[in-house]
Amino acid sequence: MTDAPVAGPSLTAEWVSVLEPPPDLTVSEWAEAHRMLPEASASRGSKWRNDTAPYLSGIMDAALETGVRKIALMKSAQTGGSEVLNNIIGYHIHHDACPMLIVHPTHDAAEAWSKERLSDMIRSTPALAEVVRDKAQPKTQAHQAESTLSLKMFPGGFIALGGAGSPNTFARWSVRIAIGDDVDRFPPVVGEEGDPSDLLVNRTISFYDALSIFVSTPTLKGGRIDRLFTNSDQRRFFVRCIHCDRWDWIGWNDADHFRIGYDDSDPETARIECPSEERGGCGGHMTEADRRLMVAEGEWRPTARAQEPGLVGFHLPAMISTVGGVTLQGLVAKWLAARSAGKEKLHVFVNTALAEGWEDRASSVAPHTLMSRRESYGEGVDVPEWAPCLTAGIDVQIDRFAVAVVAWGLAGERAVVDWREIPGDPKLPETQAALLEMLGGRYFHASGHRLPIHAACIDSGFSTEDIYDLVLAQQHRKLFATKGVAGRSGEPIVSKASEKSYGRRSRPVRLYTINVDDAKADVMNALTVTTPGAGCFHFPERVDEEFFAQLCAEHREQRYNKSNVATHSVWVQDRARNEALDCVVMALAALRLLNPNIRQMAATIAESPLPNAQQQAQAARPQAQVQQQPQRRIGRSSYLGR
Numbered sequence: 187m188t189d190a191p192v193a194g195p196s197l198t199a200e201w202v203s204v205l206e207p208p209p210d211l212t213v214s215e216w217a218e219a220h221r222m223l224p225e226a227s228a229s230r231g232s233k234w235r236n237d238t239a240p241y242l243s244g245i246m247d248a249a250l251e252t253g254v255r256k257i258a259l260m261k262s263a264q265t266g267g268s269e270v271l272n273n274i275i276g277y278h279i280h281h282d283a284c285p286m287l288i289v290h291p292t293h294d295a296a297e298a299w300s301k302e303r304l305s306d307m308i309r310s311t312p313a314l315a316e317v318v319r320d321k322a323q324p325k326t327q328a329h330q331a332e333s334t335l336s337l338k339m340f341p342g343g344f345i346a347l348g349g350a351g352s353p354n355t356f357a358r359w360s361v362r363i364a365i366g367d368d369v370d371r372f373p374p375v376v377g378e379e380g381d382p383s384d385l386l387v388n389r390t391i392s393f394y395d396a397l398s399i400f401v402s403t404p405t406l407k408g409g410r411i412d413r414l415f416t417n418s419d420q421r422r423f424f425v426r427c428i429h430c431d432r433w434d435w436i437g438w439n440d441a442d443h444f445r446i447g448y449d450d451s452d453p454e455t456a457r458i459e460c461p462s463e464e465r466g467g468c469g470g471h472m473t474e475a476d477r478r479l480m481v482a483e484g485e486w487r488p489t490a491r492a493q494e495p496g497l498v499g500f501h502l503p504a505m506i507s508t509v510g511g512v513t514l515q516g517l518v519a520k521w522l523a524a525r526s527a528g529k530e531k532l533h534v535f536v537n538t539a540l541a542e543g544w545e546d547r548a549s550s551v552a553p554h555t556l557m558s559r560r561e562s563y564g565e566g567v568d569v570p571e572w573a574p575c576l577t578a579g580i581d582v583q584i585d586r587f588a589v590a591v592v593a594w595g596l597a598g599e600r601a602v603v604d605w606r607e608i609p610g611d612p613k614l615p616e617t618q619a620a621l622l623e624m625l626g627g628r629y630f631h632a633s634g635h636r637l638p639i640h641a642a643c644i645d646s647g648f649s650t651e652d653i654y655d656l657v658l659a660q661q662h663r664k665l666f667a668t669k670g671v672a673g674r675s676g677e678p679i680v681s682k683a684s685e686k687s688y689g690r691r692s693r694p695v696r697l698y699t700i701n702v703d704d705a706k707a708d709v710m711n712a713l714t715v716t717t718p719g720a721g722c723f724h725f726p727e728r729v730d731e732e733f734f735a736q737l738c739a740e741h742r743e744q745r746y747n748k749s750n751v752a753t754h755s756v757w758v759q760d761r762a763r764n765e766a767l768d769c770v771v772m773a774l775a776a777l778r779l780l781n782p783n784i785r786q787m788a789a790t791i792a793e794s795p796l797p798n799a800q801q802q803a804q805a806a807r808p809q810a811q812v813q814q815q816p817q818r819r820i821g822r823s824s825y826l827g828r
Contacts, residue, residue, distance in 0.1 A: 212250060214243035216281060217273040220313040224306040234273070237482065239266040239509050241423050242273075244486040245500050249274045249397060255496030256387070258414035259401040262541035264510030265502050271365060271401060272307050275345065280313045283342025284362040287389055289382070291371040293336075293349030299367070300335045300347050308338070317341060353377050356385035362393040370405040370412075371676060374745065374753035381747050383410055406744060407543035408752035418499025419488035423506045425480035427460045429470035434461075435489075436505040438521075438540055441465060446505065448518045456514035458505075474514045481506050503541040527597070527721040530711035543752075551713045553734035559716070560727045564632050568603050569593045570724065571632035574787035576603060577780060578625060578642035579772025581765045582612050582649060587621050590769035591629070591639060594777055596784050597720035600712060603629055605733050605766065613652045625663060634796045641780040643668045643772035646697065651688050654695045666779055667695055668772060670702040675754065677701050679708070680778045698779065705771045706740065706757050713737070736766035 221234035261267035348355030390396035422435035461467030524531040573593035591604035610617030628636035641664040683696040
């Protein structure tokens with residue numbers, strides 16, 4: 187009879203260490219004792235210091251707080267909030283081993299986080315590198331399983347990673363700690379199984395001491411992280427007024443709490459203001475240096491009664507951040523820029539700086555309001571002086587092409603230059619020839635020059651193969667085949683090209699996908715900017731009511747899942763015809779694909795000599811010829827004079 191193998195001293199020691207109760211340390215104490223800043227950090231190789239971002243300690247330590255079963259962290263960018271997760275994970279790898287599941291919006295995002303953040307932290311922190319089994323380490327009896335990007339192994343536990351869109355993520359693991367990162371970008375539902383945040387919590391039901399953590403920058407009012415925070419005890423970071431000793435939290439423009447003030451749109455005058463005496467404060471002002479001292483002495487306090495037992499929430503806006511170069515002056519500068527740029531930029535500021543969900547109270551624009559803003563670009567002028575770049579968007583219908591030409595200036599300022607319909611079957615050579623004649627035309631710029639259309643996008647959703655043939659034959663014009671896709675908010679306006687093969691000869695064509703949700707939001711935002719300059723949309727006197735009706739043919743609505751959580755927005759069509767909006771969206775896509783240097787183009791126009799009188803005369807448009815155009819035409823263009 188052969189004796190059973192006896193575990194060696196190292197294996198026995200590791201088993202004993204797993205069975206021992208965790209040391210009497212908080213997460214923040216563990217971080218300061220063991221955590222090293224990662225290789226990707228500007229301070230790589232340095233030890234973690236809690237006083238660098240003192241407001242993070244209370245969030246980390248809530249993970250071990252008696253009675254806490256769920257944590258919601260609603261955070262802004264540049265606050266160090268992501269490091270809260272890293273330190274909680276590190277603590278449980280090293281001092282309180284257990285199975286953990288970390289879910290990101292997509293599997294690719296989970297693997298990228300594992301490679302760029304988690305693996306970096308493990309390599310940089312010796313206490314973690316000693317216990318996490320990596321492929322580069324020699325195998326031992328204690329570590330028979332290797333770690334991968336999506337599964338990190340260590341004695342007494344593991345970290346599994348997955349994407350919220352995959353049912354397998356929520357079916358394979360039973361864990362004590364479940365973490366959802368960037369939860370506002372989770373899909374509304376996972377197959378037929380329901381809300382992924384609910385499914386994540388369900389993976390912990392086997393553990394009496396289970397903990398679920400949800401972290402995200404908010405997107406919509408009523409979204410996942412906003413709803414979780416609203417149902418929690420709503421902890422806010424209280425600081426003390428240096429003048430009157432009032433303790434309160436910092437808002438942006440709430441007269442009942444500390445708020446941010448400034449003079450005459452000057453960011454350099456930014457300060458924190460204590461409420462007035464009538465509201466229980468002293469009205470005193472505090473500088474950026476004061477703010478940092480206040481934050482160093484601050485503390486988290488609940489401001490509501492939790493509607494769910496064991497749910498604690500933290501609101502982490504940029505106003506209390508002491509990392510990432512955040513200052514009061516910088517925040518006010520961002521606020522002023524966002525306010526002048528319009529609704530979409532304000533949306534970004536509210537989400538990423540104030541850490542609040544956006545509530546869109548005016549998602550549609552009235553056509554008659556835009557009509558009242560029509561203007562003259564100058565006698566005989568098609569293109570305003572500030573706009574050196576022209577792009578076009580082409581919508582394809584069963585009996586016509588619809589085309590919008592848009593001029594572009596700095597900071598998203600734009601102007602409609604031409605809008606027309608070209609009647610006829612888009613498959614026919616004569617209809618395509620009329621389209622190409624228009625795209626080859628030139629438009630009178632306020633400088634006296636005549637500008638070409640620099641790039642154009644055409645929708646390939648109708649008569650697809652004929653449009654592909656047209657695009658392949660006209661690549662020299664920078665004519666791009668596109669397809670609009672909804673449900674991709676947060677992604678680039680235009681994706682990288684995918685190669686499509688079509689026809690019997692399997693010809694390849696490059697197809698670009700347009701993120702129509704964010705592209706339409708960009709257009710609608712520009713429609714709300716009334717002050718000439720950044721982000722403003724201009725219209726010539728010659729476009730009529732039908733153009734504006736089509737441009738304003740859609741509005742945005744929020745959608746909710748079965749748990750009544752606002753998960754995303756959709757664009758809803760209010761009328762049958764919306765070609766003008768689609769064309770303007772494609773003109774925006776063409777600009778993104780062209781990626782022009784607007785300043786350089788403007789300088790080139792300014793430095794170029796004007797055409798001589800004979801050339802100008804040859805380019806002139808006979809009025810009679812303009813009047814002979816089809817009645818369905820709304821705009822006009824200099825190319826007709828040819």
